[in-house]
Amino acid sequence: MPxxxxxxxxxxxxxxxxxxxxxxxxxxxxxxxxQETKCMDGQFPLADLRKMGFDHIAIHGQKGYHGVAxxxxxxxxxxxxxxxxxxxxxxxISVVLADGPATGTRIHNFYIPAGGDEPDPAINPKFAHKLxxxxxxxxxxxxxxxDAGNRSILVxxxxxxxxxxxxxxxxxxxxxxxxxxxxxxxxxxxxxAGQWVDMMRELTPEPEKLYTWWSYRSPDWAAANKGRRLDHxxxxxxxxPAMRGFEIVKDARSWxxxxxxxxxxxxxxx
DNA sequence: ATGTCGAAGAATCTTCGA
Numbered sequence: 274m275p276x277x278x279x280x281x282x283x284x285x286x287x288x289x290x291x292x293x294x295x296x297x298x299x300x301x302x303x304x305x306x307x308q309e310t311k312c313m314d315g316q317f318p319l320a321d322l323r324k325m326g327f328d329h330i331a332i333h334g335q336k337g338y339h340g341v342a343x344x345x346x347x348x349x350x351x352x353x354x355x356x357x358x359x360x361x362x363x364x365x366i367s368v369v370l371a372d373g374p375a376t377g378t379r380i381h382n383f384y385i386p387a388g389g390d391e392p393d394p395a396i397n398p399k400f401a402h403k404l405x406x407x408x409x410x411x412x413x414x415x416x417x418x419x420d421a422g423n424r425s426i427l428v429x430x431x432x433x434x435x436x437x438x439x440x441x442x443x444x445x446x447x448x449x450x451x452x453x454x455x456x457x458x459x460x461x462x463x464x465x466a467g468q469w470v471d472m473m474r475e476l477t478p479e480p481e482k483l484y485t486w487w488s489y490r491s492p493d494w495a496a497a498n499k500g501r502r503l504d505h506x507x508x509x510x511x512x513x514p515a516m517r518g519f520e521i522v523k524d525a526r527s528w529x530x531x532x533x534x535x536x537x538x539x540x541x542x543x
Numbered sequence: 544a545t546g547t548c549g550a551a552g553a554a555t556c557t558t559c560g561a
Binding site: 284288309 | 544546547548549550
């Protein structure tokens with residue numbers, strides 16, 4: 274039985290709820306994980322998502338910034354909202370599927386801090402936050418998924434493009450936050466510590482370019498194609514054999530009033 | 544390499560964060 278899971282940094286779920294509906298109508302994900310919902314829980318458009326067929330929704334929002342949500346066609350249990358780096362800033366939510374082909378699978382949805390502009394933790398507290406967040410992810414037993422009985426999926430905007438061909442020019446971006454050598458190494462170490470499989474890179478190895486984000490600041494983003502792979506789908510080793518494919522829905526980046534991120538939809542066969 | 548966005552508070556622009 275196939276399971277489809279999508280991840281999308283929507284950059285305001287209220288502003289772009291029509292784009293969410295358009296994506297869901299076209300791609301029918303079983304599970305939709307959103308980041309940067311940018312609203313308090315009481316403002317979240319629950320009714321709209323229910324209309325799209327998601328009967329089960331877990332949200333973790335706050336005013337104005339960040340915010341994550343998991344919308345599912347299948348029931349789930351044990352929702353968890355973990356604070357990182359001593360901050361209650363709505364960057365993680367997790368549930369365990371209680372119905373459907375992936376019953377028992379834990380889903381993690383992350384929004385890792387962007388990290389500001391200056392890649393030096395001594396002078397930039399946002400970069401220190403990003404590195405501290407990665408430290409806590411690496412140390413958290415909840416993300417150690419190597420056991421044979423463990424079925425877990427981690428998705429989200431991880432705000433790091435770890436490999437050379439995850440950016441349009443590794444040389445030109447080597448000093449730019451999201452692709453500094455330190456961040457690249459640390460994200461790979463976080464994945465390794467939990468024994469996570471980077472599904473997109475497993476199915477589409479380097480040197481093929483993969484991007485999920487194109488800056489708003491590029492006047493002709495599609496022609497320039499100066500993208501980065503900031504959005505990720507990781508699976509526990511047990512789910513490795515179930516990986517079937519994924520699609521970066523680049524088309525959505527050119528919809529009216531778009532998010533700067535494209536959705537990624539992954540298919541597993543369980 | 545700093546171009547564009549979005550939220551929010553007090554206006555019809557500014558500040559912050561990305």
